[in-house]
Amino acid sequence: MFKYDKKLPYPIDIKKKDLKMAKYIFTQFGGSNSELAAALRYFSQKFTMPDAYGSALLNDIATEELGHIEMIATMIKQLTDGATADEMKEAGLGDYYSEHGIGLYPVNASGAPFTITFVAVTGDVLADLSEDMAAEQKARAVYENLIELADDEDVIQPLLFLRQREVVHFNRFKELYDKYKKMGY
Numbered sequence: 001m002f003k004y005d006k007k008l009p010y011p012i013d014i015k016k017k018d019l020k021m022a023k024y025i026f027t028q029f030g031g032s033n034s035e036l037a038a039a040l041r042y043f044s045q046k047f048t049m050p051d052a053y054g055s056a057l058l059n060d061i062a063t064e065e066l067g068h069i070e071m072i073a074t075m076i077k078q079l080t081d082g083a084t085a086d087e088m089k090e091a092g093l094g095d096y097y098s099e100h101g102i103g104l105y106p107v108n109a110s111g112a113p114f115t116i117t118f119v120a121v122t123g124d125v126l127a128d129l130s131e132d133m134a135a136e137q138k139a140r141a142v143y144e145n146l147i148e149l150a151d152d153e154d155v156i157q158p159l160l161f162l163r164q165r166e167v168v169h170f171n172r173f174k175e176l177y178d179k180y181k182k183m184g185y
Contacts, residue, residue, distance in 0.1 A: 009067045010161040014078035014154040019091030022079035023109055024149050026096075028162070029072045030106025030114035033138040035162075037118040039065035041135065044121045045128045050185060054125070054176055058132075061169050068162055073104050075158060125185045129177040133170050140166035 028034050039062050046058035080088075080102065088097040095111055106114035120131045143163035150156045 008071050008074060009064070009165075010071060010158050012071060012074045012078065012154075012158050014075060014152065016152055016154070017081060017083060017087075018079050018152065018155070019083055019087055019093060021150060021152070021155055022076045023091055023093055024146055025072060025075055025079070025109075025155075026107055026111075027109040027142060028139070028146070029069065029076060029104065031108030031112075031142075032118045033135065033142050034106070034108070034114070034118070035065050035068040035072055035139075036106055036114055038062075038135055038139065039069060040116075040119045041121065042132065044119060045132070048121075048123045048125065048128070050125060050180065050183075054180070057172060057176055061172065064165070064169075068165065071158060071162065075155065076104060079155070125180050126177060129173050129180065132173045133177065136166045136170035136173065140170070 030036060042058045042062035042065065046055045046062065049055040049058060080093075083091075083102070085094075085097055088094055096105070096107065099105070108114075120128070120135075122128055122131075140163055143159050143166060147156055147159050147163065150159060
């Protein structure tokens, strides 16, 4: 079912601590358009796809999203490595630090925790796939915003990789949507 290859989908080697950038990147860890929301959404939706192909596609993309969560968590860890409580506070992460220390807890950039309401599932094949395409476009836009906020190539390159995967996923969902629409779903 799952095969865990013990390496990241894209190498991450951030050498410079940047707590403010870490705060921004948290949005892709626990925000409404995060990799976590995508993984749970697609995994849940796969069970109502009308055939094995659609179920497998959603499962494959959900599994890939888990790898993206690991990338985001790695980026946050490297950006905050060695941070003191005072540095966390100065970067606007004092509230986060007070509850989670240096642990990774899924929140958005504003510190609001992840909620299952981010996971849209209707059981209607076309509605769910429309939601999936929209989710990929929103995530792409978030990555573009993060890239604009970044000034370190060690941060920008993994974000560019993740942005491109959003485009690929959108296209795969669009192909599946078109197939099912032609089939009368």
